[in-house]
Amino acid sequence: MLKEMLLASGVMGGLGIIFAAGLAWAAGKFSVDSDPKVELLSSLLPGANCGSCGCSGCSGYAEALVAGTVSVDACNVCDAEAKQEICSILGVEASELGKRQVAKVRCRGDYSLARWVARYEGAQDCRAASMVGSSPKGCREGCLGLGTCTTVCTFGAITLGEDHLPVVDEEKCTGCGACAAACPRHVIAIMDYDAPLVVRCNSHGRGRPVRENCQVGCLGCRACVKACEQDAITMVYNLAVVDLTKCIGCGACAEKCPSGCIEMSQIGEKKEILTA
Incomplete structure (x- = not known):
């Protein structure tokens, strides 16, 4: 009995060594050398993975920066200091960086100032409400006040005010554009901070x-x-x-x-x- 157990253990151990050696060989054979700049740039990026730069995430953006297919300005989440360091690594003039941008709300028509023609009782989502045949709001281009923009903001920069209009904390806002993209009526625009x-x-x-x-x-x-x-x-x-x-x-x-x-x-x- 003991002999069979030792034999089985030896076979399993031997197979484990063979498979480990095979994996180590494959890793070396098919490894792709990564540019050290990519890792360095990734460490400087915020890690938000918001996609506002048009890339799959911060690591994808770092690779695109090294490849020269995107600009440093494409990331609105990076602060000025991080962008300066990125420019130094890439050899890009810092003067080429654009102004800081934030979200601005282009509507003041709340429940008291705008006319509401119907009562909406569906899902509390502006995108869902905008698909209803007749708009609950008289102005078909105004804010619906259901707060979809607040749910997509990963930085906690938007809240709904007492008047059910979005309020942007411009000190927290990074200008990533997620709220603007989610707004079905294009009420939110990304504009210069100043x-x-x-x-x-x-x-x-x-x-x-x-x-x-x-x-x-x-x-x-x-x-x-x-x-x-x-x-x-x-x-x-x-x-x-x-x-x-x-x-x-x-x-x-x-x-x-x-x-x-x-x-x-x-x-x-x-x-x-x-x-x-």
Whole structure:
């Protein structure tokens, strides 16, 4: 009995040694030499694996950086210090780095300021609500207030306010764009952190139909266009669009806006709300 047990143990041990040797040989034979820069860059990346860079994850992004197929600016999550180190490793000029960007909410139409035409009782998800035949909100381009953007933010930078509109903590926001991609109505836009103003409306309607559905919507009246001496504002399908390369943040457009949908980021003041 003991002899059979020792024999079986010897056979199993011998097979284990043979298989281990085979695996070691295969690992050496088929190994791929990795660029040390990839590992170094991976250690500098945040490890969020959010995909905003267009790669499968941070390790994939590191490989793409070394291959030269993506730019250092592609990662919005990296802080300035990490990007500086990455530039040094890659031999890229740090001056080529762009500005920090964050998410901005382009809607002020909450439950009290916007008209709601139906009661939605389905899944508490904006994407699900947007698929319903008739929109629960009078403005078909406004925020639905169900908080899908808050669930996809891995950085805890978005919360729903008491008015059921998303509130972005710009100090936490990395500008990864996950919230903007998840918003079915494209209410959230990724903009420069230091943008002097934000057009807090996403509607392309005009005049009376807009006012009937929202007290703070852009009326397409062109008052802001006329007020801007820098020619920084144009109307695109009845919605004010600001060229931030021309805007000097004087606030003339916000003062003339009759509905108060243009909001200055420096002072955060809001115009008097129109009554229907």
